[in-house]
Amino acid sequence: MDRVNIPFKWQEATGRSQFISDRHFDNLLEAKLFRSTCARAKILNITLPKLPSGYFVFGAKDVPGRNELPIVLSDWPVFASSEVRYLGEVILLLVGPDLKELDRLAKLIHVEYQQLTPAFTPQDSKQLIQGAIHNQDAIDDLKNVFDRHKLNKGDLAAGFSQAEHIFEESISTGYQEHMYLETQGMVGYHKDGKVVIEGSMQCPWYVHHCISTVLGSEDVRVIQTPTGGAFGGKEDYPDVLAGALCVAVQRLKQPIRLVLSRNEDIAFTTKRHPINFHYRTGVDSQGKIVAMDVKVDINAGAYLSLSGIVLQRAITTCTNVYDIPNATVEATAWATNTVPSGAFRGFGSPQTCFGIETHLNHIANKLGLDAAEFKRAHLLTTKSKTLTGADIFGDLVLEKMYAEICESSDYHAKVQAYRQQDRGANKLSGIGMALFQHGCGFAGDLEDTLVKAVVRLVKDDNDEIEIQVSNTDIGQGLSLTFCKIVADTLKRPLSSVRLAAVDTQHVPDSGPTVASRSIVIVGYLLEKAAEKLTDIWLGCTAQSVEQRYSKPDYHQWDQQAFKGNAYQATSYGINVVELEVDSATGVSEITGLWAIYDVGHVIDEAVFKGQIDGGFVQALGYGGLEVMTLDSEGRFQQTNMADYVIPTALDVPKIHSSVVDNPYQYGPQGAKGGGELTHNGGAAAYCAAIECAINHPINAIPVTPEVVCSLLYGKKSGLESMTQEEQGHENQL
Known part of the structure; x- marks a missing residue:
């Protein structure tokens, strides 16, 4: 059995891979996000410049469906309309043929704000200065609280009663930037009555759900293009780009490209939690x-x-x-x-x-x-x-x-x-x-109750097998390891197995490419699907099998009790x-x-x-x-x-x-x-x-x-010798 898959990363290794910025589209327009210039404010008024012919601006009023990004909780708007909650929040999308002109027009947009005192740390957030950012109507203990959980093991009081020494200290971590090789980027266009989004992303079905929510239509399609790194940074943030972009594509029926510069990417995309x-x-x-x-x-x-x-x-x-x-x-x-x-x-x-x-x-x-x-x-x-x-x-x-x-x-x-x-x-x-x-x-039980992954193997009449899953290769090697799993199980040459391009029109939702789940969850489903295909194998005959996730019997979880x-x-x-x-x-x-x-x-x-x-x-x-x-x-x-x-x-x-x-x-x-x-x-x-x-x-x-x-x-020493600020970490001010 051959063990080397020559096509594996061959395009990337030879510099031939077509990333989203490399793709050609006829009649392509460019897009630029217009962002807030303050961290917390009410939006009182927006004044737009006169737009040259062929240039357009889109905002909250142009959203045909819901002005929300459905990322777990639908609290993040596609376009801010009444308030902004962070510096760099998206307010408008400018579209036109020339990026330099879009930059010029963006500088002519004026937003009148009523600024409020921002909270940049959990300590600031607890003080509720000028009211809550989130959960304004909740009791004080829950204002500004997105989520809270508590779990117990054993008897804490009894444990401390046995202690001869008690140690107490605070420890902190700051932000971390993903610094992937390729910045965030997408192209949207209209094809066969659908809004199609292609781009650098980890989770195409997440983006599919997002744009169908924003457009109020299931006539959407999402395709992952070769992705130059992600590290988690292209799990949630592609929704921000896709949510705005799809509104313009639906209206103009013309290809539009939105790619962030490196400075913009670092300044405004999501980071590791402090x-x-x-x-x-x-x-x-x-x-x-x-x-x-x-x-x-x-x-x-x-x-x-x-x-x-x-x-x-x-x-x-x-x-x-x-x-x-x-x-x-x-x-x-x-x-x-x-x-x-x-x-x-x-x-x-x-x-x-x-x-x-x-x-x-x-x-x-x-x-x-x-x-x-x-x-x-x-x-x-x-x-x-x-x-x-x-x-x-x-x-x-x-x-x-x-x-x-x-x-x-x-x-x-x-x-x-x-x-x-x-x-x-x-x-x-x-x-x-x-x-x-x-x-x-x-x-917990999210794989079983929420994700519900499905994988598919399709064999053609030449006994070539295509793996159809929504999990993406973002540099971690899935395009090889998935093929190895299937080839080894089927006892077929590795060269006879290929991984399908991740396109929501063709692949089932096997869940997102996150949480170190691709091998242990999706890879296992592929192994089981290959075993199924082995049992029904008919040479030189087209066949397909699907496999759905079912959690092991020992895996039990009580979400309420944690x-x-x-x-x-x-x-x-x-x-x-x-x-x-x-x-x-x-x-x-x-x-x-x-x-x-x-x-x-x-x-x-x-x-x-x-x-x-x-x-x-x-x-x-x-x-x-x-x-x-x-x-x-x-x-x-x-x-x-x-x-x-x-x-x-x-x-x-x-x-x-x-x-x-x-x-x-x-x-x-x-x-x-x-x-x-x-x-x-x-x-x-x-x-x-x-x-x-x-x-x-x-x-x-x-x-x-x-x-x-x-x-x-320095002069201090001891277990709590220095606070975070004293160590020179301004990452949480």
């Missing part, structure tokens, strides 16, 4: 954690978008890979006057991993214990109950992973050596470890970062990286290696480089690739990575999800390594050279 954690943890006389109380405040931004789902993942994974017998977690997603926060690789897990890993490091240091061994003593086992009260399904191999990475990185010997180093030296060495997990698929299996399956990982800090400049040089993962069984080692390297490096940027701050008006101060710095290949050494083979019963070939997992631990491990080097606790990321210098030469 999160504030407050921990109160009790430890008994034997060094065991007996109680943990966690408060989580999420900056959701101006509209809910995906914040409720991010919040659910954050709360259900708050104790990470640890068995804490008595725990309470309360999490709230707050409305603020910032760009709506959205999906980003890891979907809340990198934040919760950083929080818990850093907090446990600080506790261990205060107790005079080795941090890694302290964590090891609290690891989940197959006999544990999860934070949401479920039994562990399958084998846990965390102990094996821990032993392997400690040996490969020589972790314990290096920790001992670096503790004894001369703190006055020009170069300070450090090493840090982070353990982490990622739930595969949507949280109890049960939070995820169908969970993947695990451990990262180790070794580095050297220049004590004069605070600049760190990474000298060693190690990673180990349990993703069930790896279908394609080269593809997953790409995920490991990319995810780890992206996480290191989150932990040490990627500063995103707001000014006093709510405007991001970093809007280009010169002032928003991301790591390059020159910033990292070779990553020594491995996997533990631990097949999952309900995954294709035993596989679980892995793409998001690889981002979850790197920032926490990097921060731990910096702490090891400089011998100071850190409570926020990114840990920039400025932060390091302020810690080395």
Whole structure:
């Protein structure tokens, strides 16, 4: 059986792939979004200039259906009409043949505002200055609250009664920009009586639902074009572009292109959620954690978008890979006057991993214990109950992973050596470890009750098989791994299987390309569909089969009580970062990286290696480089690739990575999800390594050279040595 699919990424590798900006359309018009210039205001009046022939402006009054983007909650308007909630909110769409002329016309539009005091942080949001942004008619405790959940495990009060030591601290994370290679972009046109949207996106059926809502018609079609990266950033935001664009296409019946510049993309698209954690943890006389109380405040931004789902993942994974017998977690997603926060690789897990890993490091240091061994003593086992009260399904191999990475990185010997180093030296060495997990698929029972995925295999009379799913290859390699799953199951040559272009007119809704669900959920459905096709196979005869999602019997969830299996399956990982800090400049040089993962069984080692390297490096940027701050008006101060710095290949050494083979019963070939997992631990491990080097606790990321210098030469010290602001993080003002 051949194992190499020559067409895999061949167009991209040779520079022939046609991205949305490369496509040619006859009689193409250009489009430009006109955005708000203040963060919170009532719109009193809009004055438009006289438009030249062939130029048009569209707004809320032109929407034929509903002026809303149906992203979970339909609170985000296509066009703002009576108020604006964040700087850069879309008010109008300008359309015409020349972009320079559109820029000129945009400058002539005047909006009269009644400005209100904006809230940029959860702390601001709680104060309700000049009234609530969201839930104005609710009781005070629920005003500006998009979503809130609380879960309990064990008896918190009884746990704290056993504690000999109680540790309390606050830890925070900031924004992160996706910085995908290709900016957001779409083209819309009219064909065969339908409005067609083509573009760079993750979830075509999301966009299909959006434009059918906005137009009030099901005569719509959505096609994913080759997509130059996404990382979650093209899950929700394509709805913003498509919602506005489809209104103009429906009216003009002419092709229209809307592509964001890099500055516009960074300034106004969704970001990773900033999160504030407050921990109160009790430890008994034997060094065991007996109680943990966690408060989580999420900056959701101006509209809910995906914040409720991010919040659910954050709360259900708050104790990470640890068995804490008595725990309470309360999490709230707050409305603020910032760009709506959205999906980003890891979907809340990198934040919760950083929080818990850093907090446990600080506790261990205060107790005079080795941090890694302290964590090891609290690891989940197959006999544990999860934070949401479920039994562990399958084998846990965390102990094996821990032993392997400690040996490969020589972790314990290096920790001992670096503790004894001369703190006055020009170069300070450090090493840090982070353990982490990622739930595969949507949280709770959403796969079963909401998504309800369907896949289809179509065989022609030449016995060539086409995979029809709505999951998109955005750089993670689905166009190869899906084909491998089907070819291996059918025992057919890989070259006889192809993945259909994702076009809602032809492919069923197998759910979105998010939440590390593509392999473990959709890949498993494809494996089952291929088994069906094997059973009915007729050579040289056209045939097709479909397979629908049905959750495994063990997967039970109570949404009201927040109890049960939070995820169908969970993947695990451990990262180790070794580095050297220049004590004069605070600049760190990474000298060693190690990673180990349990993703069930790896279908394609080269593809997953790409995920490991990319995810780890992206996480290191989150932990040490990627500063995103707001000014006093709510405007991001970093809007280009010169002032928003991301790591390059020159910033990292070779990553020594491995996997533990631990097949999952309900995954294709035993596989679980892995793409998001690889981002979850790197920032926490990097921060731990910096702490090891400089011998100071850190409570926020990114840990920039400025932060390091302020810690080395500042006056404060201790568990809560510095607030977020004092560490130089203005990302939440």
